[in-house]
Amino acid sequence: MRARIPVLLLCGSLALAATGCTVGGSADSGAGSGSGAKKTLVVAEWTNPSAIEATKKINAIFEKEHPGVTVKLENAPTAAGAWGTLTNSLLSAKSVDVLAQFAPTPAKFPPADTGLKSSGSAALITAGQITDLSGQDFMKSYDPVLQKYGAGYNGGIYGVVAAEYIGHGAVWYKKDLLDKYGVKVPTTYTEFVAALKKFKDAGKTPIFVAGKDGLQGIVYGGAVQQLLMKGQTGADSTAVSDQRAKDFWAGTKSWNDPLYKEAATKYTDVMQYIEPAASGVAQLTAPGVWAAKSDDFPFFLDGSWDGNTIKEANPDLKFGFFVMPATDDAANNRIPVKADLTWMVPTWAPNKDLAMDWLRTFSRPENYKLWLDATGSTSTQPGVTSSTLPWMDWLNEHSDERFVALTDPWIPAGAPPEAAGPDLTKMTPFGKQSVDDALKGAATAYQKSVGKK
Template sequence: MHTRDTAAAGARPTPARPRIRTVPLIAAVATGCLLAGLTACSGGDSASSSSNVTLTIGEWTNPGAIEFTKELNAAFEKEHPGVTVKLQQAPTANGAWQQLTSSMLQSKSVDVLAQFAPTQQGFAPSYTNMKPGGSAALVASGQLVDLKDQPFMKSYDLDRQKAAVGYKDGIYGVMAAEYVSAGAVWYKKDLLAQHGIEVPETLQEFLDACAKLKDKGVTPIFAAAKEGMQGGVWQGIMNQTLMAGRPATDSVKVSSDRAEAFWKKKESWTDPVYKEISEQYQKVVQYLEPGATGVAQQTAPGVWASQPDDFPFLLDGSWDGAAIQQANPKLNLGFFMLPGTDDRAANRVAVKPDLTWVVPTSAPHRDLAMEWLEFFSRPENYKKWLTSTGSVSTQPAVKNTGLPWMDWLNSHMTDSFPLLTVPWTPVGASTDAAGPDLSKMAPVGSESVDTVLERSARAYQKAVQ
């Protein structure tokens, strides 16, 4: 449902991925029964229900999320007599969603709007002379309502919300979806069991598993290297390495401290830690399918799922459960986060903030918009949202029990942390400035670790001079 996912901090961003990639709606949704299941109290006593009003919701096009929102809107209308909810949508391709967003904001016609979470990377300090863009610009210019004191926000992890859409003392949205992207690994449970391999908990255990599989004639890892999906390995190792020994609540500080150090030339891509991360990355990527550079992301999940006796591991984000299950419904599917270090305690889940509901200050029906967000946030409704989208829950009390492959994630989310962000990079800078070009680094490419890191370091220094 989104454009492609940008990479975690430190490495060149992986190609964009559709956000809110869906898992097929459960049968009740497909047959229209979701309406009955969504919590709605008959005879709702809304302050807005005494007159005929139209509440407008803007959301980018994605089948599962859109269908859920339509059903939710119907249930909301039932609870609020006299209210009609209008859903405006457009695909993210070719700038259509950006155009619709601009049109709705300019006309002051939208009440609740989906946005990409800006994260703290969007708010560089004044000494950089970098101006916020995208949703961060809406926040910084006062065009979005601060939601931190709304009662429904108590259902969410406020530290995660601040990391996703916090600015100064406010929280300017409800981050409703998160995904695991950097270091995400899908696996075939039956194939691992056949070879006596358990889900690894350290990097060495993962490497040992790959070596064992290769010795048995099985190609360990499948990935769409044509579009840089192997980069998630580098990013996953980097996140866990830099966050080692730090509480999850420190992720924003770790990102901002690193960004400041890069900007002020106290740190660089050639620092020893990035060389070590790159060398660990190379150890993993040597087990990639030899033809990975010719594999496209659009087809990779289906191709991988259709071969149950080979490629135990797939490097791909947690959003692609739907595509995998559709390609092979019989596949006993599992998911875990690549253990990027040999320190078990450091190998935690890093999640990427995604779809965030915001309320423009120009919303025609601001109070009703708050009621819609409260309705969306009710645990019974939010749980159905998770099932329809495959998102990681942003409500601590609500688990992703509707999806079997979520079992590992559900048991490892207590100490997870928001993905580290990339050091501030001025507009117009070379793409090398944002991190190493892993398509050129061996073994996928032909260049050495030192060559790639040195080019990134030079590009960054040139960008900030």
Template sequence: MADRSRSFTVRPLRMVAVAATGTLVAATLTACGSGSGDSKTTLVVAQWTNAAAVEQTKKYNQAFEQAHPDVEIKMQTAPTANNAWPTLQNSLLTSKRVDVLAQFAKSPSDFPPESTGIKVQGTATLIASKQFVDLSDQPFMKRFDPNQHVMEYKGGTYGVMTSAYVNNTGLFYKKDLLDKYGLKVPTTFDEFIDVLKAFKSKGKSGIFVAGKDGYQNIVWAGIVNQLLMEGKPAGEANSVYTKRAEQFYKGEQNWTDPLYKDASDRYQQIMKYIEPNASGVPAQTAPGVWASNKDDFPFFVDGSYDGNTIAQANPGLNFGFFAVPGTDDAAWNRPAIAPDLAWTVPVSSKQQKLALEYLDFITQKDNYAQWVKATGSLSTQPGVPTPNLKWTDWLSQNADKGYINASNPWTPADAAEVADGPQTQDNAPFGHKSWDKALSECANAYTASVKK
């Protein structure tokens, strides 16, 4: 069974290779400490395959080894496709042969109370079963924004999140195309629809989206995020999501409530302006295709993790990135920040002390700055700015206004898939199911799942 808590976040099965913005060598990394001895201690570091992130980790490893001559780092990687990454990490944990392990970060709202009887899944299972070292008292945790201390459970913090992206709510746009027709980046829902209408009147397809792989869900989930968080400070996100989950579980809220009907109406209005063949567009090629068509498709639905990919596909493209304006108030159309890579130390590690030294090393300010620049990640350290790349002007100004991406309602593992919410590929305009019917089916499925 897939990890349901990530179902509101469309993330490509292949981890996108992003272009590093500069040549970095291990010697430039901030290192301290030394070691000696004839035999070397092995430290095993494991993460899923992402070209830029893996290359940066290798540079960290080389610099750490230089500072600790008696240490040898062994790196393990696997792609997320075809269950390869879960298989590798399960093998490493079972054999107790991993010291620093990457995980997809979890928010506190992902953990249903034990009284519900709903079992957590994936990373949340490992945290709840105390298979990771509590990092709460580690000095390096003070470098990070406490509002982004996801991986928390019952007073402990079981990972340090070093990567975050805007996924749900994510939209790229072509600056020159908007300028050509005297249009501005929309800040409210009505402005967005007006801009899309204007492009249609010029014979332009407003929105490019990888419909074959369900990337239209970024729009649907992004609108839901913004309606849930409308009028609320970013720091209240987890409490908002927890309250929603509690109300779903108690039968006080469900998918047929006005908020979700409003979201579905706004989603359908936006989807009227997608390119005609969206259902056949795969995520693998979508960034490059959008980048190459500089005179059409002013908007592109995708996460910020693909920004450097777009820039590499067409270096001359003048483009930017902003959040779907899903509400009628510009102040509340903020980016939803998707927790991504978090580093953990398994309690089964035979080199816990060394593993903690490694985490301290890679999260030092200068070293972490190189990580966010190489990966295109939003910074989770207040002392390290989000990279100022050619397409990140809006992000640089607005990332600190964002909030942690919404967690799903607590759903039993054996529930029907639609209990987690609408499946956009089945619903209009991609499928034949009406949104009223879809929301009704989702509500019935969720109610049935918690009454078993």
């Protein structure tokens, strides 16, 4: 579902302003099957070919069940600001009924005492522009913990988190290459490094990565997630995120703490095994290049959303997915899952009742499974899995070990990029900064941004 991810895998919400989107418009009272009225329901979703096609199929089901209703699917790529432009246009014109947004999560709702303002879809929610869906019957189909985390605010739930993906620690692998060299999917950090060394000694380049777009951050970000959650239960992830944010804001924790040094050191160790020209590899083309080279690059750093892209590039390739283990205790090497595409309904939606009906249709298990199979998302509905995708076998087998990915500390608007963590393009091996200097620089940038230094 994603077009790209920054260095720390923090796919932020679109920069939508709440201004100019005052509550208004008329709800569609009496729309639905059998109403006889000709209506157009507008659904907006960013461009992902597989997801768009799946949504079109669900739209066709909806239209059949609602005579006289046409679903108009608006879409634009996330690249070059196209999706933001389309979204702002639809919001300004009040011409959208169901709008896809990235899950805001608690990180987008900083406490009032920080002085920070909500951004993206969170700003729309706090301004009263998005409908609370917590009382809708279709919400019972979804994992309540994830829905509250992904789109919850002040006791309400302001969207349906339909997709979740793994970015932190995400690794694809070629099954035939692992079998040929007697390598099993590693369950500990030591096993992972040993596998990398074994392939390198055999004359293979162990890891392919789109270094041009910062996907090497998958390793560092994954290590940070697992180290922060070490000894915690999956249910503790929200509390861990919240406490980290408070500690950073108070200045008692920062990017140069021992935990981040351990993660950065493991990152630099793994980076010894990447494609030498990785800094010139773009995310847009990386899945296809990796898939085409079936006799090299046993591992590929890329989010779980790219399974269909890999398959289309090389239909004969046997490949799988796992999350890089960052510790030597297999029990601590769990899966950070990030809430992603979230369907929202503006309070002023022209066809609000129809929008609820559409979400009800989308949420039916058979329709939601259709969408999962097309997108490669992990399921947000308990009991519904994407069983037809062979690369989901590891994820389905380890689904009980996942936790909601930790969000970053609160970062003031206008803060330098390093305030969000070390700039991996400047840190060795992509840059000249040492691990210590990069972490110190990040800590200083954060502290300055919150007025602690």
